[in-house]
Amino acid sequence: MAEHTIGAHEETRRDFLYVATGAVAAVGAACAVWPLIDQMNPSADVLAISSTEVDLGPVEVGQQITVKWRGKPLFVRHRTEADIEEARAVPLEDLKDPQTDAERVEKPEWLVMVGVCTHLGCVPLADQGDFNGWFCPCHGSHYDTSGRIRRGPAPENLTVPGYAFTDDTTIVVG
Amino acid sequence: MESLLNIGIVRWFDNRLPLLSYTQHHMMDYPAPRNLNYAWNFGSLAGLALVIQIVTGIVLAMHYTPHTEMAFDSVERIMRDVNYGWLIRYIHSNGASFFFIVVYLHVFRGLYYGSYKAPREVLWWIGLVILLCMMGTAFMGYVLPWGQMSFWGATVITNLFSAIPLIGTPIVEWLWGGFSVDNPTLNRFYALHYLLPFVIVGLVVLHLWALHHKKSNNPLGIDYKGPQDFIPFHPYYTIKDAFGVGVFLIVFAAFLFYAPNYMGHPDNYIPADPLKTPAHIVPEWYFLPFYAILRAIPDKLGGVIAMGLSIGILFLLPWLDTSRVRSATFRPVFKWFYLLMLIDMGILGYVGSQPAEGDWIWIGQLATAYYFIHFLVLLPLIGWFERPRPLPDSIAKPVLAAGPVPGVGAAHDKA
Ligand code: HEM
Ligand code: FES
Numbered sequence: 001m002a003e004h005t006i007g008a009h010e011e012t013r014r015d016f017l018y019v020a021t022g023a024v025a026a027v028g029a030a031c032a033v034w035p036l037i038d039q040m041n042p043s044a045d046v047l048a049i050s051s052t053e054v055d056l057g058p059v060e061v062g063q064q065i066t067v068k069w070r071g072k073p074l075f076v077r078h079r080t081e082a083d084i085e086e087a088r089a090v091p092l093e094d095l096k097d098p099q100t101d102a103e104r105v106e107k108p109e110w111l112v113m114v115g116v117c118t119h120l121g122c123v124p125l126a127d128q129g130d131f132n133g134w135f136c137p138c139h140g141s142h143y144d145t146s147g148r149i150r151r152g153p154a155p156e157n158l159t160v161p162g163y164a165f166t167d168d169t170t171i172v173v174g
Numbered sequence: 175m176e177s178l179l180n181i182g183i184v185r186w187f188d189n190r191l192p193l194l195s196y197t198q199h200h201m202m203d204y205p206a207p208r209n210l211n212y213a214w215n216f217g218s219l220a221g222l223a224l225v226i227q228i229v230t231g232i233v234l235a236m237h238y239t240p241h242t243e244m245a246f247d248s249v250e251r252i253m254r255d256v257n258y259g260w261l262i263r264y265i266h267s268n269g270a271s272f273f274f275i276v277v278y279l280h281v282f283r284g285l286y287y288g289s290y291k292a293p294r295e296v297l298w299w300i301g302l303v304i305l306l307c308m309m310g311t312a313f314m315g316y317v318l319p320w321g322q323m324s325f326w327g328a329t330v331i332t333n334l335f336s337a338i339p340l341i342g343t344p345i346v347e348w349l350w351g352g353f354s355v356d357n358p359t360l361n362r363f364y365a366l367h368y369l370l371p372f373v374i375v376g377l378v379v380l381h382l383w384a385l386h387h388k389k390s391n392n393p394l395g396i397d398y399k400g401p402q403d404f405i406p407f408h409p410y411y412t413i414k415d416a417f418g419v420g421v422f423l424i425v426f427a428a429f430l431f432y433a434p435n436y437m438g439h440p441d442n443y444i445p446a447d448p449l450k451t452p453a454h455i456v457p458e459w460y461f462l463p464f465y466a467i468l469r470a471i472p473d474k475l476g477g478v479i480a481m482g483l484s485i486g487i488l489f490l491l492p493w494l495d496t497s498r499v500r501s502a503t504f505r506p507v508f509k510w511f512y513l514l515m516l517i518d519m520g521i522l523g524y525v526g527s528q529p530a531e532g533d534w535i536w537i538g539q540l541a542t543a544y545y546f547i548h549f550l551v552l553l554p555l556i557g558w559f560e561r562p563r564p565l566p567d568s569i570a571k572p573v574l575a576a577g578p579v580p581g582v583g584a585a586h587d588k589a
Contacts, residue, residue: 037348040348040349040351040358040362041347041348041351042347042350042351042352042353042358043351043358046351046352046353046356046358050353066449068448068449070352070353070354071352071353071354071355071356071448072353072354072448073448073449115449116354119333119474120329120330120331120333120334120336120474121329121330121332121333121336122326122329122330122451122455123449123450123451136451137451137453137454137455138326138330138451138455139469139530140529140530140531153469153472153473153474153477154474155473155474
């Protein structure tokens with residue numbers, strides 16, 4: 001093969017074979033790596049238990065219960081009229097993550113949210129902080145009576161999960 | 175060693191796999207600068223700490239159960255029922271702290287004597303990668319006992335990745351193997367906690383390879399001129415290192431037997447509760463300065479970036495420090511700023527241990543700003559404006575002038 005001489009820069013069929021072989025090997029390696037990466041994602045059994053039913057019957061006005069959902073605390077709060085009024089009165093321009101109270105509830109008296117601070121994941125404490133809602137002790141985030149971030153390092157409001165009322169006193173979350 | 179090689183069968187083996195000659199070459203004949211002071215002890219001490227962690231870790235692994243339902247109890251069983259289990263666990267948990275103490279001192283030695291400068295940049299980089307691996311290992315090890323601090327530390331630190339725009343949440347769920355820190359997380363952390371120390375062993379080999387290729391720096395920071403500047407590693411530095419080991423073990427034992435929980439946090443003796451965060455969570459002491467930097471920036475992504483950069487910029491240090499003179503001994507201005515930087519890091523560490531409120535907030539922000547100003551602004555400028563003191567002609571001259579004993583009584587000041 002004459003084109004094999006050192007320093008010849010002509011493109012040859014051999015160059016093509018090198019590149020093609022390399023490309024196939026790279027794609028093959030990438031395909032083999034994917035299962036090794038994906039095995040770390042939530043597995044089927046973890047995904048399977050990801051919806052939870054909550055009975056609201058026993059929760060009095062002004063009371064909050066915490067249930068475990070997907071390994072995290074879920075806050076279910078039976079809000080008082082005052083809580084709701086206060087949440088509605090806040091002008092949107094005062095909010096870091098603007099959302100009206102109505103967007104965050106199915107029924108105004110029931111506030112359902114993931115009890116995980118949107119900063120770095122601690123569980124905020126109820127009935128504390130400067131906005132009568134929740135306070136996260138880890139790095140000082142204050143949430144209001146609608147669970148919206150008002151002060152501190154957290155970037156977003158407490159997450160409202162997808163949920164639906166199956167009857168007047170039961171919700172299914174997730 | 176030499177006499178061993180005279181034995182026929184040993185020579186036969188060494189001829190086929192030169193284990194003995196390599197050991198002889200690197201641990202005994204290695205030409206070390208004759209003026210090394212005690213600041214050069216911390217490398218061998220770090221190696222010792224790594225061995226201690228691996229040995230006690232493997233023993234703990236024989237009794238530990240990596241499951242959320244059983245991990246805490248299995249550690250308590252180690253403490254109460256396993257023969258000498260309390261001792262082995264205390265060696266491992268205090269050993270992690272002492273590992274960081276000696277490695278930090280090792281790094282500050284490098285910062286003072288300019289060991290990161292040419293031709294040792296790659297050696298410096300490998301050291302920083304070792305530090306990062308140690309941090310990962312210690313972080314994941316602290317999760318294993320599955321106490322309250324384990325759980326919430328793991329939650330807060332893994333959540334740092336959620337600051338990445340768009341792919342942040344998928345990455346965090348991938349790290350967790352679920353929607354929160356849970357059994358899959360504990361399992362993989364255990365697997366990685368077992369693996370990483372051996373990765374560190376590999377990195378240490380590269381670190382020493384780079385070291386022996388360009389030879390050790392020394393307190394004068396000047397290049398070697400010839401064989402008169404060296405003494406063989408053995409017996410001069412083997413004995414000096416052995417003395418250091420003795421001192422290290424005394425201090426280590428004092429903590430081990432009289433204050434084994436001094437550096438730990440009592441909340442980690444409460445089993446993990448995913449529904450309740452402790453009122454005041456703090457990382458282990460060796461992470462405090464970085465934690466303070468994280469909290470100093472009032473923005474989630476910004477805080478994470480600043481924390482990453484606080485170590486990231488150290489990779490650029492060989493070029494940020496514009497002075498050609500290595501040792502601070504001959505740098506009258508740098509010396510003072512070195513001291514200021516140490517104080518600044520001390521302040522950062524203290525702020526990291528305090529709740530993020532009141533005056534601590536601005537103190538932390540000021541100290542964080544100074545940290546970055548030191549490396550990004552002051553170091554380049556000092557190198558330009560400072561007039562270094564004249565350097566000695568050779569390593570051998572001041573040493574030999576001080577007396578006939580090689581390797582001791584060097585005529586220079588220490589950190
Ligand atoms: C770079 C070296 C290492 C460091 C810095 C390190 C650090 C740590 C730390 C900080 C803990 C938590 C201790 C506590 O609070 O109880 C821990 C626990 C543990 N480590 Fe390591 N470790 C290292 C190497 C190893 C190795 C090689 C193994 C071998 C399997 C191991 C096995 C364990 C086990 C089973 C635990 C749980 C028991 C306990 O909490 O005491 N470690 N490690
Ligand atoms: S985790 Fe809530 S403020 Fe940081």
